[in-house]
Amino acid sequence: MPTIYDVAREAGVSAATVSRVLNGARTVDPAMVARVLTAVRELGYRPNAVARNLRRSRTTLWAVIISDIGNPFFTATVRGIEDVAQQAGYSVVLCNSDEDPAKEETYVAAALSEQMAGVIIASSGSAKAAKSLLDSPIPVVAIDRQLPRGEVDTVVVDNEAGARTATRHLLDAGYRRIACVTGPEGVSTADLRLRGYTAALSEQQPPGEPLVARTDFREQGGYDAMAALLSSPERPDAVFVANNLMTVGALRCLADHEVRVPGEMGVVGFDEIPWADLVRPSLTTVAQPTYELGRMAARLLVDRIATPAGRPATVVLPAELRARQSSAR
Amino acid sequence: MPTIYDVAREAGVSAATVSRVLNGARTVDPAMVARVLTAVRELGYRPNAVARNLRRSRTTLWAVIISDIGNPFFTATVRGIEDVAQQAGYSVVLCNSDEDPAKEETYVAAALSEQMAGVIIASSGSAKAAKSLLDSPIPVVAIDRQLPRGEVDTVVVDNEAGARTATRHLLDAGYRRIACVTGPEGVSTADLRLRGYTAALSEQQPPGEPLVARTDFREQGGYDAMAALLSSPERPDAVFVANNLMTVGALRCLADHEVRVPGEMGVVGFDEIPWADLVRPSLTTVAQPTYELGRMAARLLVDRIATPAGRPATVVLPAELRARQSSAR
DNA sequence: CAGCTGCGTGCAATCGATTTCTGGCCGAAA
């Protein structure tokens, strides 16, 4: 790999001049510019970003740390991030923590060591990772989930309201014994969606009694939780599932047990699924503005890089019920 | 951010000693080791990877460039890559080219500039990106799709055989007028799957006549292609769709036009879909060993980093038909 | 006791760029 010195020699100028041509280029003789550019082309020179980053002590990479790359919610969000990032001159690298705090810590450490320009993170709940980020000067935006004890820019949807709407929708449809399958304690989305569910129940006359299953946010967890609910003595007639992958698991479980949906069991899932309307029965969901969420997070990050100081903002986007067949009585 | 010199001063040793403690640490006095580690902890020192990478002229990051982050095929593959990478001491950063050659070139340029340790790429067809990679000393493994004119390690599935099996399956089920929806010309998966399809047709007595629609590998493309086939004068009674997202589009189109599947239209899609068995009718697919594909690619990359010279290997993994309802007559 | 071996440490060079500083040259003004 040729270096800037090779180019300088080839063009008969100094390395400083080559650098000026390739960057600022304000005060360089046009003849020299031409010579340098020719040399660059001939040698196939490509600036070493590592050296540049070291000297400038900044980079043009964003780390986006998400908790599950298999979840369409995150991949859709990433699209929104990418579009803004690219326009602002940044490249996005994606890190998949797979809901594993240890992996998350590894990626956070890498992002800090590599002096990334910024981090967007959907926390899988690692307090250590959160602390590392907050202690560092690197700009951070939290998405989807609150960062543990973190005073940072945050973009979330109104989880509580969405869950409440979903649960009330089931109540309105005539279901009486509604269960909730939610995610790990301490993960803000899991807790807030649960709170929305219980709020809707307690608003009933007479108040409904909560029936809660906690599991991870993954498909197998949803399957197992649903199976447990089916064989429970207080078997529910409907279920509100707090994330899309768990919803898929629940549906698969219901199919395996030949439980008719929505006849014997109404189902509403939080998070949209790309195939929600192709499934039979089609699936009622609480949809989030994923792309917009990504865009918003990226914009906050751009602003935060520009002005590191200042009060962190929290943006709450609305979630929207998409009523389909799985919740119709 | 404290530097290695701050740590050295705090511990009363030289920077060289700090470096040795944090790396080799073979020939360092245990008392010094303790002093250094204490200083590191107290200052919250974190080595600057940019400086280290510059000095060592290598990094521990792999760039995985995929062509569509919304495609479950790629996300599953990434999991396999990650597991091997982590064990070998590398971190994986994901780059989403979104089937856009320009984006792909940007990410390839970034990977080269950042001196990444290796690249795994599912090419979206940019010859320029391929050339940059091949001209560089950076180890490369191509997955899913052949790299344009590229003599590099490659892991693919047997696309032609898979497509042939799928098409023959439709023929065996009694369908007579079978169309094929495939991807862009020049993308190896698109071309090979098409070839498998035509091969199966020509093996018939009398030979079947191909009916081909080319589009991109995305959902909307599949929808549009299906719509065109439906209104064509030679409307098919079955369709083989060469990738999962296009299959979803085709199914949505069929649902919108109230075409009964499999009664009026048999459907087989290449690539598994996580929800294939939840859709009604459930979807017949050609499944690929995605996780294994990722593992294999990562292993090849590890080997190639260890021994840069040597003949590139091509690994072909089998694809497997999963017959479900959408292709049953 | 002199000299050799070898361990442990620090000095300084190095990676490849950017950027500040310095100096030469040229033109304009006095």
Added chain:
DNA sequence: TTTCGGCCAGAAATCGATTGCACGCAGCTG
């Protein structure tokens, strides 16, 4: 004609780590 100012290019410092080399000291051998 001399002096001053401005412009442009090169020399050299710098970013923060790693690492080859040299040196000092201790222990062992002859």
